[in-house]
Amino acid sequence: MARRLSQSVPAGPLHSVLYMPASNRRALEKARSLKADAIILDLEDAVAPAMKAAARGAIREALGPDGLLSGLRVVLRINGLDTDFGADDVAALTYAPRWPDAVLVPKVSSPDDLARVGAAMRRAGAPGDLALWAMIETPAAILNLRDIVSAAPETGLACLVVGANDIAKETRMRVSPGRAALVPLLSSIVVAARAHGLAVLDAVYNAIGDADGFAAECAQGRDLGFDGKTLIHPSQIAAAKAAFAPSADEIAEAEAIVAAFALPENARAGAISLDGRMVERLHLAIAEQILESR
Numbered sequence: 001m002a003r004r005l006s007q008s009v010p011a012g013p014l015h016s017v018l019y020m021p022a023s024n025r026r027a028l029e030k031a032r033s034l035k036a037d038a039i040i041l042d043l044e045d046a047v048a049p050a051m052k053a054a055a056r057g058a059i060r061e062a063l064g065p066d067g068l069l070s071g072l073r074v075v076l077r078i079n080g081l082d083t084d085f086g087a088d089d090v091a092a093l094t095y096a097p098r099w100p101d102a103v104l105v106p107k108v109s110s111p112d113d114l115a116r117v118g119a120a121m122r123r124a125g126a127p128g129d130l131a132l133w134a135m136i137e138t139p140a141a142i143l144n145l146r147d148i149v150s151a152a153p154e155t156g157l158a159c160l161v162v163g164a165n166d167i168a169k170e171t172r173m174r175v176s177p178g179r180a181a182l183v184p185l186l187s188s189i190v191v192a193a194r195a196h197g198l199a200v201l202d203a204v205y206n207a208i209g210d211a212d213g214f215a216a217e218c219a220q221g222r223d224l225g226f227d228g229k230t231l232i233h234p235s236q237i238a239a240a241k242a243a244f245a246p247s248a249d250e251i252a253e254a255e256a257i258v259a260a261f262a263l264p265e266n267a268r269a270g271a272i273s274l275d276g277r278m279v280e281r282l283h284l285a286i287a288e289q290i291l292e293s294r
């Protein structure tokens with residue numbers, strides 16, 4: 001029976017979340033040295049059909065106690081259960097030495113898609129509280145966002161991940177610099193996630209060699225409210241961390257707000273004046289979020 005990931009694997013920010021094709025041994029070998037906040041081990045689009053079986057074997061090996069991914073936060077992206085590969089992906093986990101921290105379900109269209117994966121996982125021996133992450137990348141998912149996030153307590157949904165490549169394919173939207181066409185959808189996805197306390201990750205940036213474009217898109221994602229960005233190449237990790245982690249100034253300001261509300265004279269205050277501006281308890285909550293996201 002597969003065992004769950006050790007509780008000692010640290011939780012923490014999701015500023016930089018790197019996809020790795022499970023079939024790419026060289027990538028897996030580098031995983032521990034890269035210091036991404038989490039790894040998405042991909043069995044779906046980055047793995048050719050002829051390589052799926054070998055990739056499942058590599059996952060079982062990599063998840064072992066001395067495996068290439070031991071000690072890392074690992075999310076496994078399976079193929080959809082409506083494909084030729086999804087059922088075998090789930091079955092492969094039955095024989096894995098441990099469960100990943102979460103399973104990422106591609107091309108989710110409704111809460112039922114997540115419920116079906118959860119049920120299949122439990123039949124394969126997964127713990128009842130195994131977290132599911134959902135790719136939001138189809139027009140149906142956008143239309144059904146409210147239902148998908150509302151059902152999170154039942155389905156175990158913990159995080160939404162934007163799939164801009166599939167959104168572009170399905171909608172015929174053109175994703176240009178600045179992502180003008182995509183921004184309304186991005187905002188909807190962030191709002192849906194926040195309404196139900198879920199994490200939410202921005203889409204990948206395909207132009208690996210364009211560091212300036214990537215930095216601009218990270219800044220945009222941060223301003224839209226995302227927790228972090230999904231990545232396709234190690235060269236993107238540092239810039240994503242720099243964009244999504246709070247700056248030194250933001251940390252100093254947050255610490256000042258927390259310290260001010262901790263003063264005995266402010267114990268009953270709803271709003272105080274700090275450095276010439278009004279600060280309310282909602283700003284204290286924001287400050288605490290900032291300090292937690294370091």
Ligand SMILES: CC(C)(COP(=O)(O)OP(=O)(O)OC[C@H]1O[C@@H](n2cnc3c(N)ncnc32)[C@H](O)[C@@H]1OP(=O)(O)O)[C@@H](O)C(=O)NCCC(=O)NCCSC(=O)C[C@H](O)C(=O)O
Nearest residue numbers: 019020021026027030042046163164165166204232233234
């Ligand atoms: C895009 C790549 C195929 C490019 O690979 P490569 O040509 O090998 O790049 P480099 O030569 O620049 O690589 C330099 C070294 O870095 C390692 N490397 C590269 N990518 C990764 C990675 N993702 N993780 C770990 N290590 C990586 C190389 O092995 C080189 O190492 P070394 O030999 O020591 O020098 C490749 O980057 C890649 O496969 N990226 C991930 C692709 C992927 O997973 N795609 C699926 C997710 S994207 C998506 O579909 C999102 C969503 O669904 C949507 O719809 O939008």
Ligand SMILES: [Mg+2]
Nearest residue numbers: 137163165166
């Ligand atoms: Mg996709």
